[in-house]
Amino acid sequence: MPKSDVVKVRQLTRWQRIGVASLFVAGALFLGGIVFILSGIYNIGAAREHWSATNFIITILRDRSISVASNGVEVPNLNDSDLYLLGAQLYDGGCNTCHGVPGRQLNPVYRNMLPQPPDLSGAFSDYSARELFWIVNNGLKYTGMPAWPGEGRSDEVWSVVAHLAKLHELGPDNEPRQEPTLPVGKDIAGLGTLPLENCVRCHGDGKTGTVSALVPQLQNLSLPYLVRALEEYRAGTRSSGIMEPIAYEMTDAEIERLTRYYADLPSVQSPAAASPALLERGREIAEQGIPEQDLPRCSSCHNGTDPQIPRLENQSARYLDNQLNLWRETSYRDTLPYGSLMANIGKRMTQDDARAVSAWYASLPPVRGVPQ
Amino acid sequence: MNLLLRTSMIGATGISLGACSTSQSALSPTGEQAERINTLFWVMTIGGGLILLLVCILAAIAIFGGSQWRQRLAGENLIKWLGIAFPVVVLSVLLTYGFLVLRAGATSTQDGAENLRIAVSGELWWWRVTYTDADGNRIETANEIHLPVGQPVTLELTTADVIHSFWAPNLAGKLDMIPGRTNELTVTAKVPGVTRGQCAEYCGGAHAFMSFHVVAQSPEDFTTWLAEEASPAIEPADAVLTRGKDLFLGTGCGGCHAVRGTAATGSIGPDLTHVGSRRSLAAATLPNTAEAIADFIANNQHIKPENKMPTYAMFSETQLRDLSAYLESLR
Numbered sequence: 001m002p003k004s005d006v007v008k009v010r011q012l013t014r015w016q017r018i019g020v021a022s023l024f025v026a027g028a029l030f031l032g033g034i035v036f037i038l039s040g041i042y043n044i045g046a047a048r049e050h051w052s053a054t055n056f057i058i059t060i061l062r063d064r065s066i067s068v069a070s071n072g073v074e075v076p077n078l079n080d081s082d083l084y085l086l087g088a089q090l091y092d093g094g095c096n097t098c099h100g101v102p103g104r105q106l107n108p109v110y111r112n113m114l115p116q117p118p119d120l121s122g123a124f125s126d127y128s129a130r131e132l133f134w135i136v137n138n139g140l141k142y143t144g145m146p147a148w149p150g151e152g153r154s155d156e157v158w159s160v161v162a163h164l165a166k167l168h169e170l171g172p173d174n175e176p177r178q179e180p181t182l183p184v185g186k187d188i189a190g191l192g193t194l195p196l197e198n199c200v201r202c203h204g205d206g207k208t209g210t211v212s213a214l215v216p217q218l219q220n221l222s223l224p225y226l227v228r229a230l231e232e233y234r235a236g237t238r239s240s241g242i243m244e245p246i247a248y249e250m251t252d253a254e255i256e257r258l259t260r261y262y263a264d265l266p267s268v269q270s271p272a273a274a275s276p277a278l279l280e281r282g283r284e285i286a287e288q289g290i291p292e293q294d295l296p297r298c299s300s301c302h303n304g305t306d307p308q309i310p311r312l313e314n315q316s317a318r319y320l321d322n323q324l325n326l327w328r329e330t331s332y333r334d335t336l337p338y339g340s341l342m343a344n345i346g347k348r349m350t351q352d353d354a355r356a357v358s359a360w361y362a363s364l365p366p367v368r369g370v371p372q
Numbered sequence: 373m374n375l376l377l378r379t380s381m382i383g384a385t386g387i388s389l390g391a392c393s394t395s396q397s398a399l400s401p402t403g404e405q406a407e408r409i410n411t412l413f414w415v416m417t418i419g420g421g422l423i424l425l426l427v428c429i430l431a432a433i434a435i436f437g438g439s440q441w442r443q444r445l446a447g448e449n450l451i452k453w454l455g456i457a458f459p460v461v462v463l464s465v466l467l468t469y470g471f472l473v474l475r476a477g478a479t480s481t482q483d484g485a486e487n488l489r490i491a492v493s494g495e496l497w498w499w500r501v502t503y504t505d506a507d508g509n510r511i512e513t514a515n516e517i518h519l520p521v522g523q524p525v526t527l528e529l530t531t532a533d534v535i536h537s538f539w540a541p542n543l544a545g546k547l548d549m550i551p552g553r554t555n556e557l558t559v560t561a562k563v564p565g566v567t568r569g570q571c572a573e574y575c576g577g578a579h580a581f582m583s584f585h586v587v588a589q590s591p592e593d594f595t596t597w598l599a600e601e602a603s604p605a606i607e608p609a610d611a612v613l614t615r616g617k618d619l620f621l622g623t624g625c626g627g628c629h630a631v632r633g634t635a636a637t638g639s640i641g642p643d644l645t646h647v648g649s650r651r652s653l654a655a656a657t658l659p660n661t662a663e664a665i666a667d668f669i670a671n672n673q674h675i676k677p678e679n680k681m682p683t684y685a686m687f688s689e690t691q692l693r694d695l696s697a698y699l700e701s702l703r
Contacts, residue, residue, distance in 0.1 A: 289640075294628075296627025296628045300625070300627025305621075305622025305623060306622060306623050306686075336685040336686075337684075337685035340682060340683055341624070341686070
């Protein structure tokens, strides 16, 4: 028999057999997956809880992601009344829609979300400050938790985190909740209570001051400036997770009436003291600028001539300092026509310059009778 | 085809260069120092040309000449004379001649009198020019250097930021402006007239828009001009100009620019006390008209990207017109 007629069957090695079998298994799983997805037997409804196995996997995925992503976040001092008092108002203005009042049962609408928005008085038991900061700033996919609406405003996020820390410390029952009082002179023609309450909660009125030194006092700011600020918040060109959602709800008529309400109120903030050396440095910057840093004097624009440029007297040092630090960021509010002016100048300041000049303007009495 | 295109392009470039104006050219000197450079340039070019011709002839002989000629070329004498003695003599003479022509080491003063000194500082991207008058008053202007004809003037060259190079080719050679140093350049204008200069060291994005004018004028005219330049800005004569001035003082311009005689005392940008009398705007980038001023206020980041002036987009048409009319009136 000639050699070529012999039919040779090649024997597969053991690993080759395992490989072929694996391919079959993978193919079956893939096809099964496609059949599962297309058949529609999966119940996507929120009424149906996840399987415990799914829950287990999602929880690990979520917490690992948060933990890794929040690495390197620097935590400021959270036991700071300017932060947590403002944070409490932010919570009431935004978070409590879904998360409800701590310690009380959720509104049935949100109780039926999947996952159900957790009671945040326990947030600090589950996560650290930096992790909570990351969650509030970035939101969580597939849960309905939105990212912070004000891009680049991590300063606002920290106030919410500080509030959560306070909530954890005091417990939901001991948290002092002030009953809302009616704002001074609210009976101005045709103005609804809700938008005004939204303003007064943080900015105060003719009797109470601002809720925190991080909040500007709106008295003394000119009407055109206040109108422009609200319009920019509404258009999304001025970044704030607090003001953008509030301004979004406002009509032109409301903006007009609310700004007029504030323009007529008396100032309730008294000039703040600071060390003479700091004030002197601040005065120099405000009145002479720092030519070596190409920094023009503040008073060359902030002098009341153009009502669109805010006066700085009688604002809190902390508010001004926080704003100046935002202006030092790369692309903060770099929009025409007014924002780009200050965005250009703000980057020429150091942190110390900002502190000094803020203290100086906070030490000055309000200037009334600004051009309208 | 390609070659043809390239040749014709080179030809066209040559023609356009030939037609180039003489207002910024080292080949049409209007100052003593540039004249010397010009002389040296032509001596070098012609001398170098002659030597090149000689080399070409020798090479041609080596290739095409008869055996007798080639024999002579191969001789040792030719190497001794043309290869060693000739370069030594030519280079030594040239060095000495160069020193003599350019007056190396000599101080250029007139009758032992102190030179007029003008401080020129290179900034991103303009020139700050400061005169000191007989009483020691400092008079600042920008992007324009006025010189009395026939008098040596010492320019004190400094920089406020990066390395620039001051080059007014009709007047003198270029000299770098180096951080932390004051470099001195003495120039003597010989012909009245306006020429142009340019930053000659790459200094950032808008480097090409960093030029200036040199105005050489008779000593009498120069004195008159300096006295005018030293005077405070004129007061606005009508309602438009007054509105323009109020805008200038109220909306931040004075934080960076000075207009002497008003509350505007900024020193970051150019002094605008007599901006209307200058020959150009934005360091010889734009013509000096009210329209160009308005354009620069509202669009300066397009015209000169990344310059330090913020864009003033907030002014209405009317406000821009008032403001630019006021600035143009500052003559």
